Amino acid sequence: MTIKNKDSYEPDRPKFSELLANPEVKARWEKVRKYFFLRESTYDMSNRCNIRCDGCYYFEGEKQFAEENGSVEAWRNLMQAEKKRGITYVVLAGAEPSLVPQLLDVCYSEMPLGSIATNGFKKIPPSVGYKIHISVWGNDETSLRIRKAKNLLKKQIENYKNDSRAVFVYTFTKENIDEVNEVAAELIANNCKLTFNVFSSPVGYAGPLRHDEASLKRTRETMIALLNRYPKNVLFSVYNAVAHTHSKGLHDLYSCSYPRCNPSQDIGLGRSFRQYRTDLNWDRAVACCVPDTDCPDCRHYAAGSAVVTARLYRHVNNSASFKSWLDYVDTYLAVWVMGYEKGKNLCTVAIEPPPNAGS
Amino acid sequence: MPESNDKKGIIQHVAEVIIGELKLEDITADTFNPDMDLVDELGIDSMDLATIALVLQDEYKIVIDEDDYPKLKTIRLIADYIDEKLTAKS
Numbered sequence: 001m002t003i004k005n006k007d008s009y010e011p012d013r014p015k016f017s018e019l020l021a022n023p024e025v026k027a028r029w030e031k032v033r034k035y036f037f038l039r040e041s042t043y044d045m046s047n048r049c050n051i052r053c054d055g056c057y058y059f060e061g062e063k064q065f066a067e068e069n070g071s072v073e074a075w076r077n078l079m080q081a082e083k084k085r086g087i088t089y090v091v092l093a094g095a096e097p098s099l100v101p102q103l104l105d106v107c108y109s110e111m112p113l114g115s116i117a118t119n120g121f122k123k124i125p126p127s128v129g130y131k132i133h134i135s136v137w138g139n140d141e142t143s144l145r146i147r148k149a150k151n152l153l154k155k156q157i158e159n160y161k162n163d164s165r166a167v168f169v170y171t172f173t174k175e176n177i178d179e180v181n182e183v184a185a186e187l188i189a190n191n192c193k194l195t196f197n198v199f200s201s202p203v204g205y206a207g208p209l210r211h212d213e214a215s216l217k218r219t220r221e222t223m224i225a226l227l228n229r230y231p232k233n234v235l236f237s238v239y240n241a242v243a244h245t246h247s248k249g250l251h252d253l254y255s256c257s258y259p260r261c262n263p264s265q266d267i268g269l270g271r272s273f274r275q276y277r278t279d280l281n282w283d284r285a286v287a288c289c290v291p292d293t294d295c296p297d298c299r300h301y302a303a304g305s306a307v308v309t310a311r312l313y314r315h316v317n318n319s320a321s322f323k324s325w326l327d328y329v330d331t332y333l334a335v336w337v338m339g340y341e342k343g344k345n346l347c348t349v350a351i352e353p354p355p356n357a358g359s
Numbered sequence: 360m361p362e363s364n365d366k367k368g369i370i371q372h373v374a375e376v377i378i379g380e381l382k383l384e385d386i387t388a389d390t391f392n393p394d395m396d397l398v399d400e401l402g403i404d405s406m407d408l409a410t411i412a413l414v415l416q417d418e419y420k421i422v423i424d425e426d427d428y429p430k431l432k433t434i435r436l437i438a439d440y441i442d443e444k445l446t447a448k449s
Contacts, residue, residue, distance in 0.1 A: 016413040036406035086402065257405075266429030267398050268405030312409045313425040 019322045028343060032329045035337060038113070040269075040306065041082060042091040042289055043276045045103055046070075049095040050121055053137070053147040055209050058094040060202040061292030066277035072106050078280055079110035086272055089336075090114035091289065091302070092130070094278075098122040104130075115336050120156035121149065124165075131338055132165045135197075138176040139183055146209075153183065161190040167235060167335050168192050169301065172219045173199040173209035184226050188233045195235040195335050196223050198244045198299035202292045210297070213247050220245035224350075235334045237327035237345045243308050243353060244299045251295050253353045254307045254314075258288035261295060269306055305332040314354040321354060323347035361418060364445060369438040376414050377434070381407060393434040411437075419445060 020026045047068045049058070058064055069075075082090070090111050097104060097116050101124065104116065108128045116124060120134035134156050137143060143152035160166035168187050170180055187194050198219060201210045211219070223241040227234045246253055251261055262270040274282040275291055289302040308328050315325035323346035334342035361372040374388035381403065397403045403411075408431065412423040415437070421444040423431075431437045 015417040017417055033406075033410070036404065036410075039404060264429060266432075267408060271398075272404075310405060311425075312406065313413065313428075316413060 013317055014319070016316055019316060019319060022319070024346065025319075025323060025326065028326045028330060028346060031343065032326060032333060035333055035340070038089045038337075039087050039272050040089040040091055041087050041272070041274045041276070042093055043078075043107075044094040044278045045092050045097040046100045047095055047278045048099055049119070050099065051096075051119055051147050051149040051152075053119075055146075055199070055202060055205055055207060056095075057202050057290050057292045060205070061286075063277045063291065064095070066279040066281070068278040069280050070100060070103065072102055074280060075103050075106050076110060078276070079107055083111065087111070088113060090130075091117070093117040096122075098124050101125055101128070104128045113337065119147070119149070119152070120159055120168075121152065123159040126163075128165075129338060130165065131167060131336055132160065132163070133167050133169045133335075134160055136168050136170045136183060136187075137173065138179045142176055142179060153186065157187065157190050157192065161192055165338065166192065168194045169197050170194060171197040171199050172211075172222075174211050174215040175208060177215060177218050177222055180222060180226065184230065184234075188230050191233070193233055193235055194226075194230070195301065195331070196226075196240070196244070197301040200249070200290070200299045200303075201294045201297045203294045205294065211299075216245040216247065220350075227345075231344075235331055235342050237324070237331050238348055238350050239324035239328050240304070240331055242324075242350050243304055243328065244301065246299075246353065249296050249298050250300070250303050250307050251298060253356055254311050255356055256288070256295065256298070256303065256307050257310050258303070258306070259284050260286055260288040260291065268310060301335075304328075305336060308332075311354075314356075317354060320347055320349065320351050324351050364419075364442075366438055366442055369441050370434055372418070373415065373434045373437045373441070376418075377403075377411055380411050380414060391434060393438070395434070396432055397434070398432055415441065421445065421448065 020029055047064055090107055092107060096119060098118050105128060108130060115131035115133055117133045124132055137146055140151055140153050143149050184194055199209050220241045224238055227236050250256060257269040259270055259273055264270045273287060275287040276282045290300050309332055315321045327345045327347055330343050333340040362368055370393050371388050374391040378386060395401060408428050416423045419441050431440060
């Protein structure tokens with residue numbers, strides 16, 4: 001066997017066991033590692049949507065043209081086959097899953113862990129016990145302009161307040177950074193949970209929503225301020241803010257492990273992840289969580305949840321780095337897994353992501 | 360801690376670490392097939408492997424580079440890897 005010997009053992013670097021000697025850290029590690037069995041794939045449920053947003057990933061790419069398979073039995077068979085190949089977690093997305101509740105039911109009956117990405121306009125029946133991520137792009141005025149949807153936030157809150165499945169996902173664009181304050185206040189007044197996403201341009205997109213360095217910096221500051229203001233309702237950490245608003249995208253920082261960017265099929269996402277289109281086919285060459293994103297600009301919360309989490313090894317160089325990674329994983333699980341409760345963040349200072357061995 | 364650093368001892372200890380970290384039942388270090396494919400047959404994933412690598416890295420005072428994780432598919436391959444690293448160090 002040929003092995004790399006590019007670096008030698010560093011006696012000054014803490015041992016993993018030393019990092020775990022802190023009882024608070026050890027407890028968090030034991031809490032999150034119970035979920036290391038999660039193996040995800042994602043599924044487009046329908047090629048229809050009840051609203052049409054500027055910069056929508058689904059309607060930017062080719063997958064919108066896949067035929068829609070609405071057969072409950074076909075979906076049941078798919079879920080059973082997915083279980084057999086080791087998938088334990090499903091992400092049901094594009095274009096708008098709430099339009100096919102019968103398919104959501106069958107997925108839930110076969111695969112008990114998962115989440116649904118929805119615009120929140122139509123309520124998903126309580127029988128579907130997945131996490132529900134409701135996309136928020138601003139206040140009602142902005143939603144009307146960008147998403148052509150009237151009273152969207154009001155409707156989203158009506159549908160999902162006091163619903164333990166729901167997490168509202170505010171996507172920061174270059175244009176809506178300050179607006180988050182009024183939106184967050186309204187969500188928190190209705191006791192909603194909130195997390196953050198960062199607009200990542202679809203391939204070829206050069207419109208006004210695309211971030212630049214200044215808007216990323218302001219987004220980071222705003223995220224951290226909201227996290228400090230509403231620690232019970234905002235599911236996030238300082239390291240989440242750092243990872244998703246860095247001038248480098250997630251791929252540059254952490255080497256994206258989705259098949260689209262990762263040719264290895266030995267282990268991890270490169271081996272097991274698939275992104276099914278509505279015709280229940282998938283294509284390895286474009287398989288990732290949001291397939292029509294411009295990879296260098298990718299700062300998606302969904303991508304980070306897998307990619308940052310997978311980089312445990314790089315975050316054990318020191319205590320702050322490991323605590324930050326634990327905060328990130330704790331946030332990911334609270335956002336994506338029903339019944340998982342977010343703990344208090346362990347690291348409240350911003351640390352730089354570790355050097356990327358792959359770059 | 361590993362009792363001996365000969366190949367047999369390393370195989371034994373790697374098996375113990377895997378059993379301990381993954382909380383495997385109905386298997387002992389003596390009955391663990393060192394050639395079992397850990398990914399295909401035991402179903403371990405990248406996070407499990409990373410955890411095992413970190414523990415072994417501590418105990419043998421070597422660096423197990425993350426780029427090498429995919430090569431560590433069986434206990435014997437892990438033991439070979441550790442053995443090579445220890446030899447290179449000495």
